[in-house]
Amino acid sequence: MGAPSLKARLGFALVAWAxxxxxxxxxxxxxxxxxxxLGWDLVLGExxxxxxxxxxxxxxxxxxxxxxxxxRVLGAVPxxxxxxxxxxxxxxxxxxxxxxxxxxxVLRVSLGAGFWVFLAGVLLVQSAGRRGGWAAGLTGCGLLVxxxxxxxxxxxxxxxxxxxxxxxxxxxxxxxxxxxxxVLVAVVPGIAIGYWCYRYExxxxxxxxxxxxxxxxxxxxxxxxxxxxxxxxxxNVPLAAELGIKGIGFAPAFLVLTLYCLLPIxxxxxxxxxxxxxxxxxxxxxxxxxxxxxxxSVLFPLALPVIYSGIRTAVTQNIGNxxxxxxxxGGGMGALIFLGLSQSASxxxxxxxxxxxAMALAADGLxxxxxxxxxxxVGVVDDPVETGQ
Amino acid sequence: xxxxxxxxxxxxxxxxxxxxxxxxxxxxCAVLIGPSxxxxxxxxxxxxxxxxxxxxxxxxxxxxxxxxxxxxxxxQIGYCIQGVGLFPxxxxxxxxxxxxxxxxxxxxxxxxxxxxxxxxxxLPSSYLGKKPGQLSGGESQRVGVCRALAADPPVLLMDExxxxxxxxxxxxxxxxxxxIQEELKKTxxxxxxxxxxxxxxxxxxxxxxxxxIVSNKAPGKFAGLLEEGFVKSFxxxxxxLRLLKRYSAKALHLxxxxxxxxxxxxxxxxxxxxxxxxxxxxxxxxxxxxxxxxFLLQDNRVVxxxxxxxxxxxxxxxx
Numbered sequence: 001m002g003a004p005s006l007k008a009r010l011g012f013a014l015v016a017w018a019x020x021x022x023x024x025x026x027x028x029x030x031x032x033x034x035x036x037x038l039g040w041d042l043v044l045g046e047x048x049x050x051x052x053x054x055x056x057x058x059x060x061x062x063x064x065x066x067x068x069x070x071x072r073v074l075g076a077v078p079x080x081x082x083x084x085x086x087x088x089x090x091x092x093x094x095x096x097x098x099x100x101x102x103x104x105x106v107l108r109v110s111l112g113a114g115f116w117v118f119l120a121g122v123l124l125v126q127s128a129g130r131r132g133g134w135a136a137g138l139t140g141c142g143l144l145v146x147x148x149x150x151x152x153x154x155x156x157x158x159x160x161x162x163x164x165x166x167x168x169x170x171x172x173x174x175x176x177x178x179x180x181x182x183v184l185v186a187v188v189p190g191i192a193i194g195y196w197c198y199r200y201e202x203x204x205x206x207x208x209x210x211x212x213x214x215x216x217x218x219x220x221x222x223x224x225x226x227x228x229x230x231x232x233x234x235x236n237v238p239l240a241a242e243l244g245i246k247g248i249g250f251a252p253a254f255l256v257l258t259l260y261c262l263l264p265i266x267x268x269x270x271x272x273x274x275x276x277x278x279x280x281x282x283x284x285x286x287x288x289x290x291x292x293x294x295x296x297s298v299l300f301p302l303a304l305p306v307i308y309s310g311i312r313t314a315v316t317q318n319i320g321n322x323x324x325x326x327x328x329x330g331g332g333m334g335a336l337i338f339l340g341l342s343q344s345a346s347x348x349x350x351x352x353x354x355x356x357x358a359m360a361l362a363a364d365g366l367x368x369x370x371x372x373x374x375x376x377x378v379g380v381v382d383d384p385v386e387t388g389q
Numbered sequence: 390x391x392x393x394x395x396x397x398x399x400x401x402x403x404x405x406x407x408x409x410x411x412x413x414x415x416x417x418c419a420v421l422i423g424p425s426x427x428x429x430x431x432x433x434x435x436x437x438x439x440x441x442x443x444x445x446x447x448x449x450x451x452x453x454x455x456x457x458x459x460x461x462x463x464x465q466i467g468y469c470i471q472g473v474g475l476f477p478x479x480x481x482x483x484x485x486x487x488x489x490x491x492x493x494x495x496x497x498x499x500x501x502x503x504x505x506x507x508x509x510x511x512l513p514s515s516y517l518g519k520k521p522g523q524l525s526g527g528e529s530q531r532v533g534v535c536r537a538l539a540a541d542p543p544v545l546l547m548d549e550x551x552x553x554x555x556x557x558x559x560x561x562x563x564x565x566x567x568x569i570q571e572e573l574k575k576t577x578x579x580x581x582x583x584x585x586x587x588x589x590x591x592x593x594x595x596x597x598x599x600x601x602i603v604s605n606k607a608p609g610k611f612a613g614l615l616e617e618g619f620v621k622s623f624x625x626x627x628x629x630l631r632l633l634k635r636y637s638a639k640a641l642h643l644x645x646x647x648x649x650x651x652x653x654x655x656x657x658x659x660x661x662x663x664x665x666x667x668x669x670x671x672x673x674x675x676x677x678x679x680x681x682x683x684f685l686l687q688d689n690r691v692v693x694x695x696x697x698x699x700x701x702x703x704x705x706x707x708x
Contacts (some may be wrong), residue, residue: 206477280475287491287536288461289491302476
């Protein structure tokens with residue numbers, strides 16, 4: 001994977017397109033008025049052509065020549081890029097179109113298609129290289145750092161953040177808790193159902209069918225469906241109400257997310273148990289292992305890599321799904337996003353979305369690291385020489 | 390040691406076993422053979438209750454096998470199957486140690502036992518730390534046999550254990566198995582569809598067809614066997630020829646043979662040894678275009694074995 005590939009070329013094309021044809025951002029004197037597009041020349045100032053041209057040249061060289069051994073030096077290019085989007089952000093925040101005057105306290109710069117395409121291009125080029133994930137991660141950190149250091153005061157995202165900052169950390173934590181705990185709660189039942197499906201042919205149709213059903217119902221409708229019985233429960237059982245179970249809020253969101261996580265976990269657990277060679281399970285039984293011993297020392301360890309990837313899928317998917325909790329008062333980043341939608345404040349929507357994307361990517365990355373560890377620990381040697389063949 | 394009385398088993402309308410009566414004395418190797426679907430594997434699995442019978446009973450060591458808890462029963466019965474079924478996440482050592490551990494042996498005892506088994510099966514002890522994925526087919530079969538023998542069970546069930554390896558490796562495994570069996574004298578039930586394998590390993594060959602036993606005899610006793618229907622077509626017209634491989638020249642009582650009179654052109658190297666099996670002897674006759682061959686005995690006498698000696702030998706054992 002060391003050599004830059006099609007990915008790098010696609011990334012280069014995106015960057016070129018962003019620089020040449022798309023507005024980097026939109027300048028607005030205040031939150032309400034329509035904005036003026038900001039081109040890259042305006043953003044970069046007098047050295048625009050030199051900087052833009054230089055960047056394109058560097059990335060182009062990497063994308064098209066980096067494959068060759070002679071130009072191995074170009075392998076450093078992905079590592080030169082992390083600060084570029086961050087600096088661009090700083091310049092964007094400070095840009096004022098010619099002849100415009102505005103109150104620095106309320107003027108704002110929204111990020112435009114150009115910036116996002118540019119960022120996507122840079123990340124693509126980076127991810128094409130060796131250990132590209134880390135380089136891309138560094139870029140993300142760079143963006144975060146300039147924001148935290150207060151270097152982008154006029155950025156609309158920054159302003160929106162300052163507006164909601166009292167709630168932001170709380171909603172973020174809520175989102176994470178809601179997303180992760182609902183997966184955790186689904187893990188044991190998911191594996192258990194997967195195991196029943198594996199053990200009992202009859203149960204398989206029913207259980208997998210039921211789990212599938214949850215997945216087929218659109219999340220929103222499922223939310224609605226769950227609200228009704230929970231409301232009835234809260235009305236009629238005082239204890240439930242005291243525990244905070246209501247038709248809206250945390251409880252139904254949690255329930256729906258858990259149900260949603262069941263499918264990837266169950267399906268993978270079932271597939272994991274199924275792929276364990278029959279001869280292996282048979283000989284375990286024939287050697288006098290009890291069903292519990294078979295599960296503990298043969299089935300589960302051998303199915304673990306597949307089960308694990310099911311949990312990974314569930315986590316990533318769930319972090320995204322948790323947005324919907326915002327709709328029914330369950331909190332999380334969805335609360336910000338739907339607030340932004342209701343106010344037509346696209347910057348607030350973006351502000352709510354970015355952490356979700358970042359969390360999903362980070363969770364996926366972390367769990368992938370763990371995946372290698374588990375597979376090694378369980379010790380299934382990936383060797384083409386299969387046993388007994 | 391193992392008795393099956395009127396054992397029957399059906400899968401839906403499919404009759405897998407139709408009233409099987411079979412007795413396998415202690416220390417004998419019974420080979421079940423027949424076309425696929427004849428019920429031989431099912432029969433094997435009724436013994437350790439991997440298959441529950443519909444009718445009849447299986448007696449192991451004087452006790453009905455349903456009187457044991459299945460796990461307890463199975464820990465006393467070695468089991469070895471095609472494809473081996475080694476645990477891919479265990480090392481070779483852990484694989485072999487499974488049953489002793491289930492039985493609660495001490496680690497020191499297990500170590501000693503494993504060393505002996507490896508020795509017997511011809512695997513170097515450096516293999517103990519390997520994972521099954523790193524072994525060749527033949528090696529994993531050997532480990533599979535070791536695992537089956539690990540807790541020194543009196544009974545051994547083998548379901549086409551050498552079915553998936555190449556012919557050369559298979560022959561080696563068969564020889565190794567014969568050696569081990571000669572030493573340990575287990576009661577073995579062995580399933581195969583390979584007539585030659587049955588001839589080589591069996592103390593008795595049990596031919597099955599459509600859930601019934603159609604013949605149950607020592608492999609040499611083919612007189613009368615090859616005259617009627619199914620057994621003849623299954624064991625084949627060349628059965629006596631295949632049978633030759635089972636016997637070495639020693640079986641011909643070489644010491645009673647007349648001395649070799651012709652001069653040895655190639656010196657003693659021209660002579661065969663008494664370990665040569667009769668099939669090889671026959672084929673050597675064909676190669677040299679001779680009806681008699683010189684054999685070198687241990688006391689350095691050279692004796693003469695004739696084609697008819699082989700024929701007479703087969704005729705004598707067949708009854």
